[in-house]
Amino acid sequence: MELQAKKGHTLRLLLLSLLVPALNIAIHGLFFILFRDAGLHPILNAVIAVIWGAFGIYFIYYSMNWVVEQYPDQWKRRVLPFVFIGPAVLLLGWLLVLPTLRTLYLSFFDSNSANFIGLANYAAVFTDRLLVMALRNNLLWVFFGTLACVTLGLLIAILADRSSFEKIAKGLIFMPMAISFVAAGVIWKFIYYYQPGQEQIGLLNAIVVTFGGEAQAWLSMIRPWNNLFLIAILIWMQTGFAMVIFSAAIKSIPESILEAARMDGAGEIRIFFSVIIPYISGTLLSVTTTIVVFTLKIFDVVMIMTGGQYETDVVATQFYRQLFMFQNTGYGSTLAIVLLIAVIPVIIINLRQFRREGGF
């Protein structure tokens, strides 16, 4: 009698474990089809999308947790963690880990992924004129972009720390961080704008003309230095990031250390190089790596400003063009893997850091 009751209970649990996920799939599938086919008014569309997205995800966890709560205690303890991390692991696996391996695999194949060609794509990356140019430009970005962001960020952080309007200054420098590269692209395209004739409406050309110079089409002339005009946009946007983090680090330096250095007769410049810099070296490293990674993947700015023309292509834009314009999956995948290889040192630094901080 008791055994039978237990059996019935198990059956019920099994059924629930299958039904609830199936129900979830059915409900969200319905929503998905509704969205794809209904063609609702934009505002209504947005409202429903927001409600579905936000409550849908809660409902999935809630219902799955409810099922697991029905399990016997021992099973509950074993299964529950997987309900909690399940969606994260599934999504990361499907949309990041597996694709990385698949891209690696594709990089050994030719343009339409039909024939295995070994390392030929990798050889091309370092010989094909277009691809080599993209690599060179990316190096320019990484070098000049990072150098300028870190130096300026540090300089402004120190100036702001000693100024009488620190908050406002930091807010203003930091503000470009919030806007998109696309919008920033428009802002700077306008600054670099060139039109034939006397009257220049682009700020840069107007300044040049005022000082007796000749107006230029900055983004297409003077190659390869036109890349620097694009890099200026990155500097404008990312210096604020470096500054905020440096500012926090500088404020954490104990006043007593600075005071002691001053007592010993060290000047401000000496204090900067022998006290402040060593003290914030960890922050310096992490800001530098972050900006290096960021510049390696730079895409939007170049795409908006020049579309990669006038020898301004970088790896990410070349990746996009190989993929969508030349339909060359082999080159595209290889460029992506080149980016991945470039960030591997950063991955190692991050993992080391994590282990040093105690890990688990």
Add this chain to the structure above:
Amino acid sequence: MRRKKSVRKSKWLVNTVLAIICLIWTIPTLGLLVSSVRPAADILSTGWWKVIPHRGWTTAEQLQLPKDTDLREPIAIQDRTYTDDELRSGVEVDGTRLIWENRRARLLNVQEKAWTSNLEFTTQNYETVLGGKNYSITMPDGSTKTEKGSGMGRSFWNTLAVTVPATVIPIFIASFAAYAFAWLRFPGRRTMFVIVIALLVVPMQVALIPILRDYTVLGLNGTYFGIWLAHTAFGLPLITYFMYSSISQLPKDLFESAFIDGASNFTIFSRLILPLSVPALASISIFQFLWVWNDYLVSLIFLGSRPEVQVLSMNIANLVGSRGNDWHLLTAAAFISMLMPLTVFFALQKYFVRGMLGGSVKG
């Protein structure tokens, strides 16, 4: 005493240098904002800084020449003769300038240098950009042209429909995962977390081609659901890491007493952990929100060019491509797309900064 004086002097120097830097940093945005409210004709004929009072030519009087004046011959005005070309670009005589007001009507402007500013503003640019109808505008040479609005209003709502779920979903998923990583024991926990950390800086380009193939098979291309999933996956490593560092700092006693009271993990999570993590959640939400709102690459690839799902960044990018010199449209469009991020930024700056300090490893 001397030291104090030198400190004050150096403070003055610091303030000046910083003020100059701030000015340089602000001018680009200011130029965009000012231009976006100027009439199309003004934007193309004078720089936006001309709204600031400056010494410029202002018309003092107008001269009506005889209607039958032959423009191919030298034109006689006040004892001197000028060619048509000179009058077109303006010619200076004794501190005054002569320039055509209306060449066909033979109307001439006599201008003098004076303090002036071009203070003509309009909301027309915004109306054109937001709506989808046809509008007629006046060009610098006096001609009118008709242009079609770019339907930014629609893109604005689309962006919202993409951004809000693409912020809420990953934060939910990542918080659950972070809770499990921090407070539950299960096999593979360490390995999985190390993978999450390794994924922090992996460039998303490396995943795009295979995802695109899967999406094509599953029919997810050009759908909101597809782009939510993509943004979720790309945001998950950072958000999980960020939430983990916040949730794992909570005191252990908290959980023990809750467990003794018979609360389940789900209850603890939603009643205890989430409320306690509000500052962290706010910071990372802002971060993810802005990231998705400002994103261009992911929407370019997964939403494609279907106009009915187009987001702001794509809309502007298309404008740049097709109407690259229509600055009255571009500036207004760019400012509309900046409105939301700037509001969020100024209203919640504190959380934004905190999110950035924690999220500085994001790739």
